[in-house]
Amino acid sequence: MDKGAIRDELNKIRSQIKTLKSDFSKKRDDKETHFKKGEEYSEKINSLYEEIKKIETENNLDKINLDLEKRKKDYEELKKSLEELDKEFLEIKKNHKTSVQRSEPVIKTITVEKAKKEIKQLDTKLQTQVLNLEKESELIKKIEQLKEIVGSVSGNKETSGHSDKFKEIKKKLSVTRKKFYNVEKKIRSLYKQIRLISKQKKEKYKEIDNLRNLKKEVFETFRLTKGNYSELGKELRDLFKTEEELMRKLGESPIQKKRSNEKELRVKQREAEDKLMKKGATLTTEDLLLFQKK
Helix, strand or coil, X not given: CCXXXXXXXXXXXXXXXXXXXXXXXXXXXXXXXXXXXXXXXXXXXXXXXXXXXXXXXXCCHHHHHHHHHHHXXXXXXXXHHHXXXXXXXHXXXXXXXXXXXXXXXXXXXEEHHHHHHHHHHHHHHHHHCCCCHHHHHHHHHHHHHHHHHHHHHHHHHHHCCCCHHHHHHHHHHHHHHHHHHHHHHHHHHHHHHHHHHHHHHHHHHHHHHHHHHHHHHHHHXXXXXXXXXXXXXXXXXXHHHHHXXXXXXXXCCHHHHHHHHHHHHHHHHHHHHHHHHHCCCCCCHHHHHHHHHC
């Protein structure tokens, strides 16, 4: 291959290098942009976790959970006591005869049976529907009133002609039942608070899930861009190697080429200065930049 052909090949390689260098620079910027975006998502996710902790702290979630555990334990103990008192109450009724027999009593405008049915319906509503605190409080109060009336009427019906022991157990049963209902009410209230806190936390977790998906997508793009960036780097290294080989065939080297360019630039500057001096002018910064671009 003669020097003219080698020079043509060298110019072709340098044109390819120029194009690849532009692409290489763009891929590097894209790679860094996607990496930084992924880091931003990570920071936002960490920030949201801190917000969740803050929600728990500000609402005393730990205290609520501890209180709930205590109330649940009280609930189980009172439930057991109620069962025992109910059993004892039934045993006493079996051993005593009622002196007065009356028909099914009426509570206000409804019978005991209807009152019990309404209590069951209200209980179901409390357990299955999401109510605001005011509505929930009204239902609990109504249930308690109905249960107390039912218990009172049942007690009046069965107490007549019974012993003091019967009355004592009945009183204990009434007091224990009231405590049981109060604990039950408190447990519902605590669960209500936990649901409200969980709702706030759920919104934050939803944001976190969305950010995680975006982070996954952006890092996948980063991985692909990084791969393309590395491939372009390898191509550039191969082209630079080919450029050096062609320059050596022409008796040049990268250093010699740089020095040759600098020497040629200085010659052009001197020639221009000589012409300008004859006209009484000097070279400007813009003139120097123009030489560098030629």
